[in-house]
Amino acid sequence: MAIDCIPQALKLRRDRRWWRATVDDGLWQETAAGLAAGRWTLISLWGEAEGVRMALADEAYGEIGVVSLPCPERRFPSVGRQHPPALRLERAARDLFGLEADGAPDHRPWLDHGRWGVRYPLGLAKPDSAATPYEFLPVQGEGVHQIPVGPIHAGIIEPGHFRFSVNGETVVRLEQRLGYVHKGIEGLMAGTDPVSAVRLAGRASGDSTVAFALAFCQAGEAAMGIDVPRRAVWLRALMAELERLANHFGDIGAICNDAAFAILQARFALLREEVLRAAADCFGHRLMMDRILPGGTAVDLPADGPRRLARLVEMVRRQLPRLVELYENTASLKGRTVGTGLLSPELARRFGAGGYIGRASGRQIDARLHPGYPPYDQLTFEVPVLNSGDVNARVWVRISEVEQSLGLVEQILGALPDGPTRGEAAAGQGEQAAEGGALVEGFRGDIFVWLRLGGDGRVERCHLRDPSWFQWPLLEAAIEGNIVADFPLCNKSFNCSYSGQDG
Amino acid sequence: MRKLLFEGLFQSPLTEPPPAAEAVAAFDLAGRLDRAARRRLGRSLAIRHVDVGSCNGCELELHALGNAFYDLERFGLRFVASPRHADVLMVTGPMCKNMGEALERTWRATPDPKWVIAVGDCAVDGGVFAGGYACHGGIAALVPVDLQLRGCPPQPLDLLAGLLNLIEENAR
Numbered sequence: 001m002a003i004d005c006i007p008q009a010l011k012l013r014r015d016r017r018w019w020r021a022t023v024d025d026g027l028w029q030e031t032a033a034g035l036a037a038g039r040w041t042l043i044s045l046w047g048e049a050e051g052v053r054m055a056l057a058d059e060a061y062g063e064i065g066v067v068s069l070p071c072p073e074r075r076f077p078s079v080g081r082q083h084p085p086a087l088r089l090e091r092a093a094r095d096l097f098g099l100e101a102d103g104a105p106d107h108r109p110w111l112d113h114g115r116w117g118v119r120y121p122l123g124l125a126k127p128d129s130a131a132t133p134y135e136f137l138p139v140q141g142e143g144v145h146q147i148p149v150g151p152i153h154a155g156i157i158e159p160g161h162f163r164f165s166v167n168g169e170t171v172v173r174l175e176q177r178l179g180y181v182h183k184g185i186e187g188l189m190a191g192t193d194p195v196s197a198v199r200l201a202g203r204a205s206g207d208s209t210v211a212f213a214l215a216f217c218q219a220g221e222a223a224m225g226i227d228v229p230r231r232a233v234w235l236r237a238l239m240a241e242l243e244r245l246a247n248h249f250g251d252i253g254a255i256c257n258d259a260a261f262a263i264l265q266a267r268f269a270l271l272r273e274e275v276l277r278a279a280a281d282c283f284g285h286r287l288m289m290d291r292i293l294p295g296g297t298a299v300d301l302p303a304d305g306p307r308r309l310a311r312l313v314e315m316v317r318r319q320l321p322r323l324v325e326l327y328e329n330t331a332s333l334k335g336r337t338v339g340t341g342l343l344s345p346e347l348a349r350r351f352g353a354g355g356y357i358g359r360a361s362g363r364q365i366d367a368r369l370h371p372g373y374p375p376y377d378q379l380t381f382e383v384p385v386l387n388s389g390d391v392n393a394r395v396w397v398r399i400s401e402v403e404q405s406l407g408l409v410e411q412i413l414g415a416l417p418d419g420p421t422r423g424e425a426a427a428g429q430g431e432q433a434a435e436g437g438a439l440v441e442g443f444r445g446d447i448f449v450w451l452r453l454g455g456d457g458r459v460e461r462c463h464l465r466d467p468s469w470f471q472w473p474l475l476e477a478a479i480e481g482n483i484v485a486d487f488p489l490c491n492k493s494f495n496c497s498y499s500g501q502d503g
Numbered sequence: 504m505r506k507l508l509f510e511g512l513f514q515s516p517l518t519e520p521p522p523a524a525e526a527v528a529a530f531d532l533a534g535r536l537d538r539a540a541r542r543r544l545g546r547s548l549a550i551r552h553v554d555v556g557s558c559n560g561c562e563l564e565l566h567a568l569g570n571a572f573y574d575l576e577r578f579g580l581r582f583v584a585s586p587r588h589a590d591v592l593m594v595t596g597p598m599c600k601n602m603g604e605a606l607e608r609t610w611r612a613t614p615d616p617k618w619v620i621a622v623g624d625c626a627v628d629g630g631v632f633a634g635g636y637a638c639h640g641g642i643a644a645l646v647p648v649d650l651q652l653r654g655c656p657p658q659p660l661d662l663l664a665g666l667l668n669l670i671e672e673n674a675r
Contacts (some may be wrong), residue, residue: 117600182556184635
């Protein structure tokens with residue numbers, strides 16, 4: 001289904017199921033109303049030099065469109081006013097580009113903490129910005145007190161601030177303040193060549209380095225019309241599935257640990273380590289950073305790689321069932337995870353939650369299938385979906401995804417095509433500026449990248465949207481009514497990326 | 504669970520031998536450690552990790568130090584929750600300006616004698632993030648650095664070797 005409020009004539013260019021349109025204020029607001037009515041899902045909203053853009057998907061994620069609104073006055077009608085998932089993205093667009101969202105209910109800065117010495121660094125940069133105190137939302141009521149946590153947390157965790165308003169033991173409201181690890185990645189990418197830019201993209205969120213590099217490369221290849229050698233396409237998927245396995249193992253163990261069940265944490269940490277070691281043996285880097293390059297991959301699988309990975313899969317298949325059985329049969333553990341941190345399917349849908357968070361709350365989406373990219377069209381796998389939306393469901397979606405990924409690794413190894421791993425035209429020289437987008441399924445959910453390359457082949461603008469942008473706000477909702485002591489458990493079951501959202 | 508525990512009793516341990524201290528280049532630490540500090544700390548170090556902008560890759564490898572293969576705690580090294588309990592700050596990330604105050608406060612809250620380790624290329628000199636408006640490009644801009652552990656991210660064995668070096672120097 002096409003985005004119906006936009007006349008066909010405005011859909012300037014259509015390629016690979018992606019369409020684009022430039023709209024005026026009226027159509028922009030109609031689009032926002034369509035998002036609010038649930039006809040489409042917001043994929044992202046971001047600033048550009050000349051205006052603001054948003055990407056949206058239809059219900060089945062079959063078609064993705066990018067809507068541009070030129071903003072000569074540096075203002076645009078707020079989407080967040082009608083559709084709250086856009087709020088933080090609008091605040092970020094204002095902080096980075098100085099694009100003001102008219103009518104937005106929240107005008108507080110988001111990424112800009114007043115420490116950069118510059119305002120609107122990617123727009124009409126102005127020197128200086130004095131740090132002003134951040135106003136948290138007011139809370140009222142008898143007996144309500146506040147617990148401020150962060151930005152530095154107790155453990156090996158990324159920084160962010162959580163403001164809990166608590167009545168007795170029950171969380172009445174959680175308000176997040178993020179942006180502490182804003183590195184200015186999108187600014188650093190501008191003007192670099194794609195090979196340097198992909199190094200930055202692969203460090204937007206280190207745990208998803210493969211998925212981010214893949215999304216960046218797919219966007220660039222779509223823009224330039226480059227075909228990637230078949231072997232490289234399959235190797236990329238192999239790395240992506242190994243990354244998914246490693247992260248899911250780490251997460252499942254860590255969730256159990258936050259429910260004080262250390263033996264599963266220890267066991268799953270070993271499985272994670274085994275995956276990382278196999279990745280290092282096969283691709284030369286434990287996290288597989290910088291292994292995917294525009295036009296292909298940086299490395300090929302060594303001759304004994306398939307055997308090495310087959311051994312890994314066999315070992316995991318042997319160990320996993322007993323660990324899962326232990327999880328399932330330990331009443332004290334299940335007592336913590338079942339019914340904790342509920343996320344309603346309605347809220348998950350409205351925020352377009354991806355990954356295990358969305359799929360544990362009834363969302364049947366997976367970017368590998370919809371809009372889909374090769375080689376997954378030639379592979380068989382299921383997308384596990386549960387409806388209970390609690391910590392237990394998020395654990396179980398991960399367990400099921402591990403099983404699917406093991407099958408995918410085997411299928412890929414069995415059908416890995418021969419040939420080169422990087423195309424000759426990899427450094428592709430275009431005559432004119434070209435744009436492209438990609439939606440790639442990382443372990444955490446769908447990663448969106450929009451890229452514009454200049455005529456000289458350099459990056460003019462790149463926007464990276466981590467799935468956490470839409471998952472962090474849902475954590476605020478899921479923790480409500482839970483006890484403070486269950487926050488680590490809920491938080492770990494979401495495992496949102498601080499770095500990915502801060503950028 | 505009984506089966507798993509039982510198996511654990513009879514399986515040979517997974518933990519690997521420690522890396523040789525000379526696996527890592529010698530660091531100029533001796534000068535910073537006075538005798539009193541050595542006496543007070545013995546061979547044990549309490550580590551507080553601070554992320555000042557990491558992509559979270561370094562965190563994944565710091566986490567890995569705790570798994571049975573590397574088993575950090577066998578060396579008397581452990582991560583603590585508060586800087587007030589820490590001897591060592593392991594700092595990751597390119598020193599985001601938004602984390603400046605937090606790191607300075609953490610450093611001040613850590614009692615003397617204390618050491619700061621810049622973990623990963625970003626913490627050493629900003630890595631790929633150097634030069635932007637949002638980062639200082641390395642933690643040395645805000646706190647004195649005693650030890651640099653390069654890598655993107657540094658592998659667990661490198662981290663372990665660096666830490667062992669620190670306690671060896673410390674005990675000498």
